[in-house]
Amino acid sequence: MAGKVHLIGAGPGAADLITVRGMRLLQAADAVLFDALVQPEMLQYCPQAVLIPVGKRCDKASTAQRFINKMLVDAAHKYARVVRLKGGDPMLFGRAQEELAALDEAGIEYEIVPGVTAALAAAADSAISLTRRGFARNVLFATARVGEGEQTSDWLKPVLAADTTVLYMGVKQSAAIAAALLAGGMPPDTPLLIVENASLPGCREFPLTLRELPQAATFQLDGPAILLIGEVYRAKLALADEVRKAG
Amino acid sequence: MAGKVHLIGAGPGAADLITVRGMRLLQAADAVLFDALVQPEMLQYCPQAVLIPVGKRCDKASTAQRFINKMLVDAAHKYARVVRLKGGDPMLFGRAQEELAALDEAGIEYEIVPGVTAALAAAADSAISLTRRGFARNVLFATARVGEGEQTSDWLKPVLAADTTVLYMGVKQSAAIAAALLAGGMPPDTPLLIVENASLPGCREFPLTLRELPQAATFQLDGPAILLIGEVYRAKLALADEVRKAG
Numbered sequence: 001m002a003g004k005v006h007l008i009g010a011g012p013g014a015a016d017l018i019t020v021r022g023m024r025l026l027q028a029a030d031a032v033l034f035d036a037l038v039q040p041e042m043l044q045y046c047p048q049a050v051l052i053p054v055g056k057r058c059d060k061a062s063t064a065q066r067f068i069n070k071m072l073v074d075a076a077h078k079y080a081r082v083v084r085l086k087g088g089d090p091m092l093f094g095r096a097q098e099e100l101a102a103l104d105e106a107g108i109e110y111e112i113v114p115g116v117t118a119a120l121a122a123a124a125d126s127a128i129s130l131t132r133r134g135f136a137r138n139v140l141f142a143t144a145r146v147g148e149g150e151q152t153s154d155w156l157k158p159v160l161a162a163d164t165t166v167l168y169m170g171v172k173q174s175a176a177i178a179a180a181l182l183a184g185g186m187p188p189d190t191p192l193l194i195v196e197n198a199s200l201p202g203c204r205e206f207p208l209t210l211r212e213l214p215q216a217a218t219f220q221l222d223g224p225a226i227l228l229i230g231e232v233y234r235a236k237l238a239l240a241d242e243v244r245k246a247g
Numbered sequence: 248m249a250g251k252v253h254l255i256g257a258g259p260g261a262a263d264l265i266t267v268r269g270m271r272l273l274q275a276a277d278a279v280l281f282d283a284l285v286q287p288e289m290l291q292y293c294p295q296a297v298l299i300p301v302g303k304r305c306d307k308a309s310t311a312q313r314f315i316n317k318m319l320v321d322a323a324h325k326y327a328r329v330v331r332l333k334g335g336d337p338m339l340f341g342r343a344q345e346e347l348a349a350l351d352e353a354g355i356e357y358e359i360v361p362g363v364t365a366a367l368a369a370a371a372d373s374a375i376s377l378t379r380r381g382f383a384r385n386v387l388f389a390t391a392r393v394g395e396g397e398q399t400s401d402w403l404k405p406v407l408a409a410d411t412t413v414l415y416m417g418v419k420q421s422a423a424i425a426a427a428l429l430a431g432g433m434p435p436d437t438p439l440l441i442v443e444n445a446s447l448p449g450c451r452e453f454p455l456t457l458r459e460l461p462q463a464a465t466f467q468l469d470g471p472a473i474l475l476i477g478e479v480y481r482a483k484l485a486l487a488d489e490v491r492k493a494g
Contacts, residue, residue: 014268015267016267016271017267017268017360017361018267019258019263019265019267020262020263020266020267020270021261021263021264023267089363089367091367091377092370092376092386093378094378095376097375100376110374112371112372112374113264113371114259114264114363114367114368114371114446115363116266116336116363117367120336120338120339120362120364121361123339123359124359124360127347128344129338129341129342129344130338130339131338131339131341133342133345137392137402138387138388138390139388140385141378141388142384142385143384143385154384155385157408158385158387158409160408161404161405161408161409162387162405162409199361
């Protein structure tokens with residue numbers, strides 16, 4: 001008889017930003033398969049468990065999704081309580097559906113535990129609400145697709161229509177993203193905020209305008225970073241200008 | 248000297264879906280101001296604290312925002328460790344900015360702790376990822392504004408452009424929402440999912456098409472409900488059809 005799998009969102013990074021349920025399930029787990037985005041501190045909740053790293057970070061060594069699916073099914077055949085720990089929330093840009101399909105096919109029981117997604121941690125760190133009564137009534141979570149062979153128009157349209165946008169990943173392609181947004185008609189003085197390492201000690205934020213976005217290449221972003229776009233960040237921009245002038 | 252305020256996301260409802268940090272801060276709080284959306288079980292983390300209910304639910308008795316701001320500032324002058332506990336995540340449809348502005352103005356220190364927003368809990372409950380490689384590459388969180396005197400066009404555009412949309416609140420206006428989406432050109436067979444009481448024992452889900460959305464008025468939704476829209480819900484719809492035929 002196979003074990004049960006809990007697919008758990010680890011949250012944005014800080015070990016205490018996982019949910020209470022997620023922590024308790026980690027404490028009771030026999031085996032934990034974890035992403036490269038999961039911080040080592042998070043694994044201190046489960047010293048008793050067999051730890052199975054399953055790569056996955058955009059530009060670093062990654063384990064093919066099919067292989068992850070297989071490892072997950074194998075673990076459920078070997079252990080009673082398996083945790084699949086994914087950075088952020090598992091149901092948002094997590095390719096969870098492919099893992100769930102593999103578990104369904106193998107007849108393995110699972111449960112999903114949501115997590116705090118990076119955008120919400122960035123909003124908390126920056127103290128800027130993603131929505132604002134009157135002028136920011138919706139927020140889009142998206143990824144920019146500006147690589148070779150990608151048609152840019154299909155990702156642009158919802159970004160241009162939304163009041164606030166959070167772009168996950170892709171900050172390293174900032175010049176191409178800026179070019180696409182400008183070509184799409186977004187005003188050059190649109191306020192942006194880049195947040196690196198949301199919720200972690202090395203958290204940094206960079207307020208800038210769309211016009212200045214290509215400069216992000218010089219920010220030496222090493223940790224996971226997201227790009228926030230919208231009028232709600234204008235106050236942050238004004239503050240940064242003041243600091244710059246005072247400095 | 249004033250105390251410090253922690254603005255904490257309570258998460259979608261279940262007491263163990265608050266973050267570990269949120270729970271620990273509740274356990275140490277002197278006073279807790281909480282929303283109507285916060286479940287009573289959540290307050291078991293803070294039996295030592297003075298509990299201050301501050302209404303707020305769309306159609307129930309609510310405390311005016313300005314009064315909440317004042318109560319928050321007053322509490323910080325009276326207690327060292329104040330928690331402002333908000334349903335879901337504080338920085339998404341939470342009017343947090345108005346409370347933060349009041350704290351700023353009063354010179355009171357604060358920190359924000361993010362939470363799991365209802366959309367992510369609904370995704371976990373339904374086991375349907377909000378995004379899917381290839382055909383659901385972005386997700387919009389929005390509110391529908393179909394009340395009298397509202398211009399519908401400004402909320403519609405991003406909804407029509409996004410691959411997946413989560414509409415917070417407003418399910419009770421399902422007929423007006425359906426009419427607006429159909430008039431905007433959304434196909435009548437677009438798959439939808441209504442999730443009521445995400446993460447709670449009374450959780451119910453209703454798969455249906457846009458054409459059928461006006462029927463939601465008969466679902467007798469008592470708890471908080473959100474409306475999810477997009478092709479990712481088509482599989483759920485097919486499953487519901489099978490169950491209906493078998494029944």
